[in-house]
Amino acid sequence: MTTPPFRRPGADTALAAHDWLADRYQTLLDDLAAYVMRETPSDDKSLLDQGLHYVLSWIGDRCGEATVHPYPHETHGAVTVVDLPGPLPGPPVLILAHYDTVWPAGTLASWPFTITGGRAGGPGVYDMKAGLVQGVWAIRALDKLSRPRPPIRLLLSGDEEIGSPASRQVIEEQAAGCRACLVLEPSAAGGDLKVARKGVADFDITATGIEAHAGLEPELGASAVTAIAHAVLAVADLADPRRGTTLNAGGVTGGSRRNVVAGEAAAHIDVRVSDRAEADRVESALRALSPPDPRVRLTVSGGWNRPVFARNDATDSLFRRAQRIGAALGIPFAATQVGGASDGNFVVPLGVPVLDGLGAVGDGAHACHEYIETDTLVQRTALLAGLLTELAGRTETPATHSPAHHTVARARNEGVTNTGT
Numbered sequence: 437m438t439t440p441p442f443r444r445p446g447a448d449t450a451l452a453a454h455d456w457l458a459d460r461y462q463t464l465l466d467d468l469a470a471y472v473m474r475e476t477p478s479d480d481k482s483l484l485d486q487g488l489h490y491v492l493s494w495i496g497d498r499c500g501e502a503t504v505h506p507y508p509h510e511t512h513g514a515v516t517v518v519d520l521p522g523p524l525p526g527p528p529v530l531i532l533a534h535y536d537t538v539w540p541a542g543t544l545a546s547w548p549f550t551i552t553g554g555r556a557g558g559p560g561v562y563d564m565k566a567g568l569v570q571g572v573w574a575i576r577a578l579d580k581l582s583r584p585r586p587p588i589r590l591l592l593s594g595d596e597e598i599g600s601p602a603s604r605q606v607i608e609e610q611a612a613g614c615r616a617c618l619v620l621e622p623s624a625a626g627g628d629l630k631v632a633r634k635g636v637a638d639f640d641i642t643a644t645g646i647e648a649h650a651g652l653e654p655e656l657g658a659s660a661v662t663a664i665a666h667a668v669l670a671v672a673d674l675a676d677p678r679r680g681t682t683l684n685a686g687g688v689t690g691g692s693r694r695n696v697v698a699g700e701a702a703a704h705i706d707v708r709v710s711d712r713a714e715a716d717r718v719e720s721a722l723r724a725l726s727p728p729d730p731r732v733r734l735t736v737s738g739g740w741n742r743p744v745f746a747r748n749d750a751t752d753s754l755f756r757r758a759q760r761i762g763a764a765l766g767i768p769f770a771a772t773q774v775g776g777a778s779d780g781n782f783v784v785p786l787g788v789p790v791l792d793g794l795g796a797v798g799d800g801a802h803a804c805h806e807y808i809e810t811d812t813l814v815q816r817t818a819l820l821a822g823l824l825t826e827l828a829g830r831t832e833t834p835a836t837h838s839p840a841h842h843t844v845a846r847a848r849n850e851g852v853t854n855t856g857t
């Protein structure tokens with residue numbers, strides 16, 4: 437007599453959910469189509485409100501009883517927290533999904549939701565409308581199949597694509613004390629999950645000089661443009677690509693006319709770093725910039741929009757659990773770190789384990805060819821369902837759980853890539 441192989445509850449749930457979801461594939465696809473066909477540009481408050489209203493009523497249909505906490509905002513899309521308590525007690529798993537897209541109102545007229553050759557396209561389909569559809573159907577599958585899951589806190593934000601100015605505080609408040617955070621942003625190339633993201637800062641360097649006639653009395657002038665030119669070169673020197681630090685002077689303005697020594701100039705800088713030490717180094721260097729002509733005043737404003745999402749043991753442990761479930765489903769994927777930030781960056785510094793890139797498999801975020809691979813919709817939904825069952829039992833505490841330590845060590849030896857996107 438042979439003993440059947442031991443399978444962890446997450447893998448069992450994922451396989452059961454996969455079969456259940458495969459029978460409902462067309463409904464998932466219809467839900468995705470309906471959601472994509474509602475435009476939700478980050479800068480259109482009225483469309484965001486309508487989109488959120490639609491999403492909440494759809495979640496109510498699919499997931500049943502939920503407690504909805506709205507955080508209205510005057511100009512940005514409202515943050516809304518949907519608590520789905522479920523049968524098991526304990527701290528919730530936070531699921532992050534933004535409902536805004538980078539696509540302006542009217543995009544659908546020329547680019548509606550379409551499926552061709554196994555790819556579903558449309559504005560926001562990959563970033564990240566398919567992710568939310570997968571998340572909601574994962575919860576539905578678990579509940580319909582009576583599989584264990586933790587309490588779930590689904591946080592919908594409407595300003596992620598513009599840096600989350602209105603939702604950041606709510607995200608941080610709601611994440612505190614959660615047992616884990618799953619981010620439904622798109623996966624990286626080939627379906628890889630995201631276990632680290634760079635921190636992002638926006639700095640503005642402004643120079644105030646002294647205007648003077650460039651021909652009659654140039655010595656009385658102090659050029660703000662020259663000061664900014666020096667500053668931009670100093671900014672370039674701060675980059676350290678081997679450590680993951682990049683700086684981009686994406687915009688420079690200044691001066692009034694050719695024959696006037698410039699009184700005003702400015703440079704707009706995007707900074708990305710992979711660790712805190714680099715964040716500190718770059719920020720203090722920027723703030724210490726001084727112009728060659730001491731009569732010019734340089735001011736540096738702005739700061740860190742999203743903190744570094746640094747790789748850590750808790751995230752690695754979550755990733756290994758996901759990878760085991762993926763193996764059971766026959767979908768291999770690796771752990772990747774990327775240059776782009778997400779709302780997950782806000783959660784990592786709170787000490788909550790975060791796993792990102794659990795949304796759609798496809799390509800073309802923010803590009804007019806964005807698409808998802810339709811045959812991954814059911815697999816990825818099943819993966820999420822399995823992961824939620826894995827998280828039902830206990831909180832993610834790798835420091836006291838030796839098997840997790842063991843798998844973390846192995847994870848480090850397996851190919852970790854840096855796509856830098």
Ligand SMILES: [Zn+2]
Nearest residue numbers: 534563564621
């Ligand atoms: Zn996104």
